[in-house]
Amino acid sequence: MWKPSQRIKYAPTPGFWPNQAEARDSQLFQPITYQALTLRDRTWVPAMVPWRALETGEVTEDNVDWYGRFARGKPGGLVVEATGIRDVPSGPLLRIGHDRFIPGLTRLTDRVRQESQGDTKLFIQLIDFLAVRRRPEPAKFLSRFLAITESHRQALGLEEASEGDVRLALQKLSPMELSEILTTREIEALNYGQRERVTDTHLPHIADLPKQLPALFAQAARRARTAGFDGIELHFAHAYTVASFLSRTNDRDDSYGGCAEARVKLALEIIDAVRSSVGRDYVVGTRILTEECIPGGSTIDDSLYYAEQFAHQGLDYISLSRGGKFDDAKQPKVGWAVYPYTGPSGYECMPQYLSDEFGPFGRNLSPATVIRKHLHRSGSTVPIIVAGGIHNFDQAERAIDSGAGDIIGFARQALADPDWFEKVRQGRGNEVRLCVYSNYCEGLDQKHKQVTCNLWDRSALNEPCKKTEDGKRRLIAPDWP
Numbered sequence: 177m178w179k180p181s182q183r184i185k186y187a188p189t190p191g192f193w194p195n196q197a198e199a200r201d202s203q204l205f206q207p208i209t210y211q212a213l214t215l216r217d218r219t220w221v222p223a224m225v226p227w228r229a230l231e232t233g234e235v236t237e238d239n240v241d242w243y244g245r246f247a248r249g250k251p252g253g254l255v256v257e258a259t260g261i262r263d264v265p266s267g268p269l270l271r272i273g274h275d276r277f278i279p280g281l282t283r284l285t286d287r288v289r290q291e292s293q294g295d296t297k298l299f300i301q302l303i304d305f306l307a308v309r310r311r312p313e314p315a316k317f318l319s320r321f322l323a324i325t326e327s328h329r330q331a332l333g334l335e336e337a338s339e340g341d342v343r344l345a346l347q348k349l350s351p352m353e354l355s356e357i358l359t360t361r362e363i364e365a366l367n368y369g370q371r372e373r374v375t376d377t378h379l380p381h382i383a384d385l386p387k388q389l390p391a392l393f394a395q396a397a398r399r400a401r402t403a404g405f406d407g408i409e410l411h412f413a414h415a416y417t418v419a420s421f422l423s424r425t426n427d428r429d430d431s432y433g434g435c436a437e438a439r440v441k442l443a444l445e446i447i448d449a450v451r452s453s454v455g456r457d458y459v460v461g462t463r464i465l466t467e468e469c470i471p472g473g474s475t476i477d478d479s480l481y482y483a484e485q486f487a488h489q490g491l492d493y494i495s496l497s498r499g500g501k502f503d504d505a506k507q508p509k510v511g512w513a514v515y516p517y518t519g520p521s522g523y524e525c526m527p528q529y530l531s532d533e534f535g536p537f538g539r540n541l542s543p544a545t546v547i548r549k550h551l552h553r554s555g556s557t558v559p560i561i562v563a564g565g566i567h568n569f570d571q572a573e574r575a576i577d578s579g580a581g582d583i584i585g586f587a588r589q590a591l592a593d594p595d596w597f598e599k600v601r602q603g604r605g606n607e608v609r610l611c612v613y614s615n616y617c618e619g620l621d622q623k624h625k626q627v628t629c630n631l632w633d634r635s636a637l638n639e640p641c642k643k644t645e646d647g648k649r650r651l652i653a654p655d656w657p
């Protein structure tokens with residue numbers, strides 16, 4: 177992962193832990209109700225992909241155990257990982273693109289209800305993503321994957337040669353020579369792996385996205401309701417399809433790109449379709465970015481406009497993240513896929529303990545405050561969820577107090593210690609295992625390996641516990657005292 181050049185080391189701080197009565201009276205542990213959303217308190221676990229589904233996208237017992245473990249800590253809200261709205265091969269990631277996924281998802285919602293005794297509300301993040309291929313072997317790319325064009329032939333002076341001879345000639349060129357012959361996109365496909373963009377409107381399936389996506393999201397939302405989720409979260413953040421429509425880099429010329437009004441059009445059509453499918457009495461939220469954190473990307477001005485549009489469209493909450501884009505991601509190794517959390521924008525999304533003078537804790541709070549204030553001025557009190565390096569009670573309480581958010585997201589902290597919520601509620605904050613922001617978990621996500629936390633393995637790994645496929649790591653957080 178990219179790190180700021182200053183490389184200042186930060187450590188998490190426990191801060192002040194409240195006793196039971198202080199916790200009960202705090203803002204963090206007050207209930208919240210807005211439209212269809214009711215939470216027992218303002219604690220939240222944002223979506224985190226654990227890489228535990230079947231290759232065919234169904235829920236496994238490991239998925240059920242994973243969410244059951246979070247539910248035992250009883251956060252107010254828990255969001256199931258980004259789940260694909262199409263039934264297309266995508267590795268061991270959850271899917272909801274067909275009714276056949278409903279029984280497995282129902283097992284998952286049942287377990288969360290049982291483990292949290294109904295105290296945790298469960299949401300599922302719905303995602304669409306475009307094709308991203310692994311970085312190819314250069315020889316394979318030039319001999320098989322690259323589509324040979326007239327412009328390649330002309331540049332090589334091989335207008336009449338066979339395709340095989342053109343490919344052989346390309347393979348003899350140096351990287352510098354290749355860069356003069358291949359287009360920018362072909363060079364990117366060679367060096368990073370081929371990646372579709374929402375602006376590739378010459379491809380019929382990309383041109384048709386605005387026709388396809390509202391219905392796909394609506395059907396997925398209906399399945400989520402049938403499976404017993406308390407609501408759905410539309411994933412409009414990071415590097416994925418709808419976020420790419422919202423991005424300032426979207427210059428489609430078909431009324432879905434260009435100015436902000438055009439860029440938000442698809443997202444609003446999706447919200448409309450989802451509402452018609454699940455009704456007004458069901459929680460429909462979204463996750464968006466405060467800032468894309470890439471050159472030429474969307475800024476806080478865009479987010480203010482989007483958040484206002486979404487709030488007035490009747491969403492039940494808006495969860496704020498930042499960064500996490502493909503545009504500035506590091507070059508992957510050959511055979512690996514580019515990962516949108518390896519560049520500076522990725523750092524903004526999941527900042528780690530080596531940081532700059534600002535540090536890794538609460539980097540999204542200032543823009544979140546601006547957005548929430550703007551919404552209040554525009555007459556909306558839609559709950560804002562904010563996350564990013566929050567690990568202790570003081571930080572969470574201050575974030576609410578200062579107006580940065582109504583609900584506080586703890587992603588990696590909940591992974592490090594899923595019992596954070598119950599411990600703090602019961603006045604046992606001093607027993608919390610604090611996340612050290614090593615990003616070991618994020619490294620596993622990058623390698624598409626089962627995500628775990630390295631704090632889970634610090635001691636007594638020989639105690640009976642379910643381990644990862646390689647037998648080396650705990651698959652679930654231990655039941656710490």
Ligand SMILES: Cc1cc2nc3c(=O)[nH]c(=O)nc-3n(C[C@H](O)[C@H](O)[C@H](O)COP(=O)(O)O)c2cc1C
Nearest residue numbers: 222223224225257258563564565586587588617621
């Ligand atoms: C292993 C892992 C997987 C993640 N998967 C998702 C995801 O599926 N959807 C999403 O919106 N964010 C995802 N995130 C980002 C988190 O939800 C969160 O925004 C980020 O980690 C910053 O919050 P934190 O500092 O509390 O961890 C993931 C983070 C981690 C560490």
Ligand code: SF4
Nearest residue numbers: 611612614615617629
């Ligand atoms: S591996 Fe554990 S301690 Fe490290 S960042 Fe992830 S959750 Fe935190």
